[in-house]
Amino acid sequence: MRAARQAGAGLALGGLMGGLMACSPAAPGKDAPPVAKPEYLPGDVVLMGGDLVQARVAMKGARGPEDVQDYARCWVAGYALQHGAGFVRQVRTIRDKEGGVWRADAVYSVTSALPAGQQTIDADVTVQDCRDRGIPTGQ
Numbered sequence: 001m002r003a004a005r006q007a008g009a010g011l012a013l014g015g016l017m018g019g020l021m022a023c024s025p026a027a028p029g030k031d032a033p034p035v036a037k038p039e040y041l042p043g044d045v046v047l048m049g050g051d052l053v054q055a056r057v058a059m060k061g062a063r064g065p066e067d068v069q070d071y072a073r074c075w076v077a078g079y080a081l082q083h084g085a086g087f088v089r090q091v092r093t094i095r096d097k098e099g100g101v102w103r104a105d106a107v108y109s110v111t112s113a114l115p116a117g118q119q120t121i122d123a124d125v126t127v128q129d130c131r132d133r134g135i136p137t138g139q
Contacts, residue, residue, distance in 0.1 A: 037061045040136045045079045051109045058103045065095040068102035074130035076108045078137030080123040089115045
């Protein structure tokens with residue numbers, strides 16, 4: 001009877017360990033989700049008047065709306081540096097996805113002096129970060 005109890009306990013423990021092994025993460029490269037490979041499509045910036053500019057960018061392979069918003073921010077930061085401005089401030093961004101292509105239509109204030117507000121973007125710092133991350137800056 002004692003041997004039967006020990007054998008039953010061993011089977012239960014083995015079953016428990018097998019269940020835990022099934023829950024462990026997959027080894028890298030095996031059944032792992034595919035890594036996003038972004039393709040940045042050409043963008044443009046249009047002067048709207050005063051210090052406002054409108055950036056339109058599009059990309060394939062984005063992980064979500066944040067990726068295309070980052071691309072718009074990078075593009076405008078590059079534009080700002082090209083035009084002697086050091087700061088940008090986001091006014092609004094409209095993001096949309098259609099047929100696997102993410103698009104952003106964003107409006108920014110571009111200034112040489114630090115603009116009012118809490119959401120200011122230093123163009124120099126942003127362009128360097130974008131380059132480090134492989135995101136085009138429109139320069």
